[in-house]
Amino acid sequence: MDHKLSxxxxxxxxxxxxxxxxxxxxxxxxxxxxxxxxxxxTIDAIGLHGEKTSSEVAKELSVTVGTLTVAINNLEKKGYVERLRNDKDRRVVRLKLTNRGRLFYRSHQHFHKKMVESALADMEESEQAALVKGLKNLHLFLEQYY
Structure with a gap:
Protein backbone atom coordinates (compact mmCIF):
# COMPACT_ATOMS: atom_id res chain seq x y z
CA MET A 1 0.00 0.00 0.00
CA ASP A 2 1.51 3.35 -0.94
CA HIS A 3 1.93 6.11 1.64
CA LYS A 4 -1.22 8.07 0.71
CA LEU A 5 -3.44 4.98 0.79
CA SER A 6 -1.91 3.90 4.08
CA THR A 42 -31.69 1.56 16.95
CA ILE A 43 -33.12 4.83 18.30
CA ASP A 44 -31.32 6.68 15.53
CA ALA A 45 -32.80 4.33 12.89
CA ILE A 46 -36.35 4.82 14.21
CA GLY A 47 -35.89 8.55 13.85
CA LEU A 48 -37.36 11.63 15.41
CA HIS A 49 -40.53 12.01 13.36
CA GLY A 50 -43.00 9.55 12.00
CA GLU A 51 -43.38 5.88 12.70
CA LYS A 52 -41.55 2.96 11.14
CA THR A 53 -42.28 -0.74 11.04
CA SER A 54 -39.87 -3.23 12.56
CA SER A 55 -39.04 -4.46 9.07
CA GLU A 56 -38.03 -0.96 7.96
CA VAL A 57 -35.81 -0.41 11.00
CA ALA A 58 -34.28 -3.91 10.77
CA LYS A 59 -33.42 -3.34 7.12
CA GLU A 60 -31.79 0.01 7.91
CA LEU A 61 -29.70 -1.60 10.66
CA SER A 62 -28.93 -4.72 8.59
CA VAL A 63 -30.29 -7.06 11.29
CA THR A 64 -33.10 -9.60 11.37
CA VAL A 65 -36.53 -8.62 12.64
CA GLY A 66 -36.03 -11.15 15.46
CA THR A 67 -32.81 -9.43 16.57
CA LEU A 68 -34.53 -6.06 16.40
CA THR A 69 -37.47 -7.35 18.48
CA VAL A 70 -35.13 -8.09 21.38
CA ALA A 71 -33.69 -4.56 21.17
CA ILE A 72 -37.16 -2.99 20.94
CA ASN A 73 -38.34 -4.98 23.98
CA ASN A 74 -35.45 -3.53 25.99
CA LEU A 75 -35.93 0.01 24.67
CA GLU A 76 -39.64 -0.18 25.43
CA LYS A 77 -38.94 -1.29 29.03
CA LYS A 78 -36.45 1.57 29.40
CA GLY A 79 -39.00 4.09 28.14
CA TYR A 80 -37.36 5.11 24.83
CA VAL A 81 -39.65 3.44 22.29
CA GLU A 82 -43.32 2.59 22.07
CA ARG A 83 -45.14 0.16 19.82
CA LEU A 84 -48.28 1.37 18.08
CA ARG A 85 -50.71 -1.23 16.73
CA ASN A 86 -52.83 -0.54 13.69
CA ASP A 87 -56.53 -0.55 14.63
CA LYS A 88 -57.52 -2.12 11.30
CA ASP A 89 -54.77 -4.77 11.23
CA ARG A 90 -53.43 -5.63 14.69
CA ARG A 91 -50.51 -7.51 13.10
CA VAL A 92 -49.04 -4.23 11.87
CA VAL A 93 -46.86 -2.65 14.55
CA ARG A 94 -45.18 0.71 14.11
CA LEU A 95 -42.31 1.99 16.24
CA LYS A 96 -42.18 5.49 17.63
CA LEU A 97 -39.83 7.27 20.02
CA THR A 98 -41.20 8.39 23.37
CA ASN A 99 -40.38 11.82 24.80
CA ARG A 100 -37.27 10.31 26.41
CA GLY A 101 -36.33 8.67 23.11
CA ARG A 102 -36.70 11.96 21.24
CA LEU A 103 -34.60 13.74 23.88
CA PHE A 104 -31.81 11.20 23.43
CA TYR A 105 -32.13 11.37 19.63
CA ARG A 106 -31.67 15.15 19.66
CA SER A 107 -28.69 14.88 21.99
CA HIS A 108 -27.05 12.27 19.78
CA GLN A 109 -27.70 14.29 16.62
CA HIS A 110 -26.08 17.32 18.29
CA PHE A 111 -22.88 15.28 18.75
CA HIS A 112 -22.93 14.28 15.08
CA LYS A 113 -23.56 17.88 13.99
CA LYS A 114 -20.56 19.10 15.99
CA MET A 115 -18.44 16.27 14.57
CA VAL A 116 -19.32 17.11 10.95
CA GLU A 117 -18.87 20.85 11.51
CA SER A 118 -15.41 20.11 12.90
CA ALA A 119 -14.52 17.98 9.87
CA LEU A 120 -15.60 20.73 7.48
CA ALA A 121 -14.04 23.62 9.40
CA ASP A 122 -11.57 25.73 7.43
CA MET A 123 -12.25 23.83 4.21
CA GLU A 124 -12.93 25.48 0.88
CA GLU A 125 -16.12 24.51 -0.99
CA SER A 126 -14.08 22.41 -3.42
CA GLU A 127 -12.41 20.57 -0.53
CA GLN A 128 -15.78 19.90 1.09
CA ALA A 129 -17.09 18.58 -2.24
CA ALA A 130 -14.05 16.31 -2.58
CA LEU A 131 -14.59 14.94 0.94
CA VAL A 132 -18.27 14.27 0.22
CA LYS A 133 -17.36 12.56 -3.06
CA GLY A 134 -14.76 10.36 -1.35
CA LEU A 135 -17.15 9.36 1.43
CA LYS A 136 -19.88 8.61 -1.10
CA ASN A 137 -17.47 6.41 -3.07
CA LEU A 138 -16.52 4.59 0.13
CA HIS A 139 -20.17 4.11 1.06
CA LEU A 140 -20.99 2.68 -2.38
CA PHE A 141 -18.02 0.29 -2.12
CA LEU A 142 -19.03 -0.88 1.36
CA GLU A 143 -22.68 -1.21 0.34
CA GLN A 144 -21.67 -4.00 -2.05
CA TYR A 145 -20.60 -6.13 0.92
CA TYR A 146 -23.82 -6.09 2.93
Missing amino acids: QVNDYLVTVFNDILTIEETELQKGEFDDLSVKEMH
Whole structure:
Protein backbone atom coordinates (compact mmCIF):
# COMPACT_ATOMS: atom_id res chain seq x y z
CA MET A 1 0.00 0.00 0.00
CA ASP A 2 1.51 3.35 -0.94
CA HIS A 3 1.93 6.11 1.64
CA LYS A 4 -1.22 8.07 0.71
CA LEU A 5 -3.44 4.98 0.79
CA SER A 6 -1.91 3.90 4.08
CA GLN A 7 -2.45 7.35 5.56
CA VAL A 8 -6.11 7.48 4.49
CA ASN A 9 -6.66 3.96 5.82
CA ASP A 10 -5.09 4.86 9.16
CA TYR A 11 -7.30 7.94 9.49
CA LEU A 12 -10.47 6.03 8.56
CA VAL A 13 -9.76 3.28 11.09
CA THR A 14 -8.80 5.76 13.81
CA VAL A 15 -11.82 8.01 13.22
CA PHE A 16 -14.19 5.02 13.19
CA ASN A 17 -12.78 3.72 16.47
CA ASP A 18 -12.73 7.21 18.03
CA ILE A 19 -16.40 7.78 17.21
CA LEU A 20 -17.45 4.46 18.75
CA THR A 21 -15.31 5.07 21.86
CA ILE A 22 -16.62 8.61 22.34
CA GLU A 23 -20.24 7.56 21.86
CA GLU A 24 -19.86 4.72 24.35
CA THR A 25 -18.06 6.94 26.89
CA GLU A 26 -20.68 9.68 26.59
CA LEU A 27 -23.48 7.15 27.06
CA GLN A 28 -21.91 5.84 30.27
CA LYS A 29 -21.45 9.23 31.90
CA GLY A 30 -24.62 10.99 30.80
CA GLU A 31 -28.27 10.77 31.71
CA PHE A 32 -28.68 8.02 29.10
CA ASP A 33 -26.29 5.60 30.81
CA ASP A 34 -28.85 2.80 30.50
CA LEU A 35 -28.35 2.61 26.71
CA SER A 36 -25.91 0.45 24.77
CA VAL A 37 -24.31 1.57 21.51
CA LYS A 38 -26.57 -0.86 19.60
CA GLU A 39 -29.66 0.59 21.30
CA MET A 40 -28.42 4.07 20.45
CA HIS A 41 -28.22 3.13 16.77
CA THR A 42 -31.69 1.56 16.95
CA ILE A 43 -33.12 4.83 18.30
CA ASP A 44 -31.32 6.68 15.53
CA ALA A 45 -32.80 4.33 12.89
CA ILE A 46 -36.35 4.82 14.21
CA GLY A 47 -35.89 8.55 13.85
CA LEU A 48 -37.36 11.63 15.41
CA HIS A 49 -40.53 12.01 13.36
CA GLY A 50 -43.00 9.55 12.00
CA GLU A 51 -43.38 5.88 12.70
CA LYS A 52 -41.55 2.96 11.14
CA THR A 53 -42.28 -0.74 11.04
CA SER A 54 -39.87 -3.23 12.56
CA SER A 55 -39.04 -4.46 9.07
CA GLU A 56 -38.03 -0.96 7.96
CA VAL A 57 -35.81 -0.41 11.00
CA ALA A 58 -34.28 -3.91 10.77
CA LYS A 59 -33.42 -3.34 7.12
CA GLU A 60 -31.79 0.01 7.91
CA LEU A 61 -29.70 -1.60 10.66
CA SER A 62 -28.93 -4.72 8.59
CA VAL A 63 -30.29 -7.06 11.29
CA THR A 64 -33.10 -9.60 11.37
CA VAL A 65 -36.53 -8.62 12.64
CA GLY A 66 -36.03 -11.15 15.46
CA THR A 67 -32.81 -9.43 16.57
CA LEU A 68 -34.53 -6.06 16.40
CA THR A 69 -37.47 -7.35 18.48
CA VAL A 70 -35.13 -8.09 21.38
CA ALA A 71 -33.69 -4.56 21.17
CA ILE A 72 -37.16 -2.99 20.94
CA ASN A 73 -38.34 -4.98 23.98
CA ASN A 74 -35.45 -3.53 25.99
CA LEU A 75 -35.93 0.01 24.67
CA GLU A 76 -39.64 -0.18 25.43
CA LYS A 77 -38.94 -1.29 29.03
CA LYS A 78 -36.45 1.57 29.40
CA GLY A 79 -39.00 4.09 28.14
CA TYR A 80 -37.36 5.11 24.83
CA VAL A 81 -39.65 3.44 22.29
CA GLU A 82 -43.32 2.59 22.07
CA ARG A 83 -45.14 0.16 19.82
CA LEU A 84 -48.28 1.37 18.08
CA ARG A 85 -50.71 -1.23 16.73
CA ASN A 86 -52.83 -0.54 13.69
CA ASP A 87 -56.53 -0.55 14.63
CA LYS A 88 -57.52 -2.12 11.30
CA ASP A 89 -54.77 -4.77 11.23
CA ARG A 90 -53.43 -5.63 14.69
CA ARG A 91 -50.51 -7.51 13.10
CA VAL A 92 -49.04 -4.23 11.87
CA VAL A 93 -46.86 -2.65 14.55
CA ARG A 94 -45.18 0.71 14.11
CA LEU A 95 -42.31 1.99 16.24
CA LYS A 96 -42.18 5.49 17.63
CA LEU A 97 -39.83 7.27 20.02
CA THR A 98 -41.20 8.39 23.37
CA ASN A 99 -40.38 11.82 24.80
CA ARG A 100 -37.27 10.31 26.41
CA GLY A 101 -36.33 8.67 23.11
CA ARG A 102 -36.70 11.96 21.24
CA LEU A 103 -34.60 13.74 23.88
CA PHE A 104 -31.81 11.20 23.43
CA TYR A 105 -32.13 11.37 19.63
CA ARG A 106 -31.67 15.15 19.66
CA SER A 107 -28.69 14.88 21.99
CA HIS A 108 -27.05 12.27 19.78
CA GLN A 109 -27.70 14.29 16.62
CA HIS A 110 -26.08 17.32 18.29
CA PHE A 111 -22.88 15.28 18.75
CA HIS A 112 -22.93 14.28 15.08
CA LYS A 113 -23.56 17.88 13.99
CA LYS A 114 -20.56 19.10 15.99
CA MET A 115 -18.44 16.27 14.57
CA VAL A 116 -19.32 17.11 10.95
CA GLU A 117 -18.87 20.85 11.51
CA SER A 118 -15.41 20.11 12.90
CA ALA A 119 -14.52 17.98 9.87
CA LEU A 120 -15.60 20.73 7.48
CA ALA A 121 -14.04 23.62 9.40
CA ASP A 122 -11.57 25.73 7.43
CA MET A 123 -12.25 23.83 4.21
CA GLU A 124 -12.93 25.48 0.88
CA GLU A 125 -16.12 24.51 -0.99
CA SER A 126 -14.08 22.41 -3.42
CA GLU A 127 -12.41 20.57 -0.53
CA GLN A 128 -15.78 19.90 1.09
CA ALA A 129 -17.09 18.58 -2.24
CA ALA A 130 -14.05 16.31 -2.58
CA LEU A 131 -14.59 14.94 0.94
CA VAL A 132 -18.27 14.27 0.22
CA LYS A 133 -17.36 12.56 -3.06
CA GLY A 134 -14.76 10.36 -1.35
CA LEU A 135 -17.15 9.36 1.43
CA LYS A 136 -19.88 8.61 -1.10
CA ASN A 137 -17.47 6.41 -3.07
CA LEU A 138 -16.52 4.59 0.13
CA HIS A 139 -20.17 4.11 1.06
CA LEU A 140 -20.99 2.68 -2.38
CA PHE A 141 -18.02 0.29 -2.12
CA LEU A 142 -19.03 -0.88 1.36
CA GLU A 143 -22.68 -1.21 0.34
CA GLN A 144 -21.67 -4.00 -2.05
CA TYR A 145 -20.60 -6.13 0.92
CA TYR A 146 -23.82 -6.09 2.93
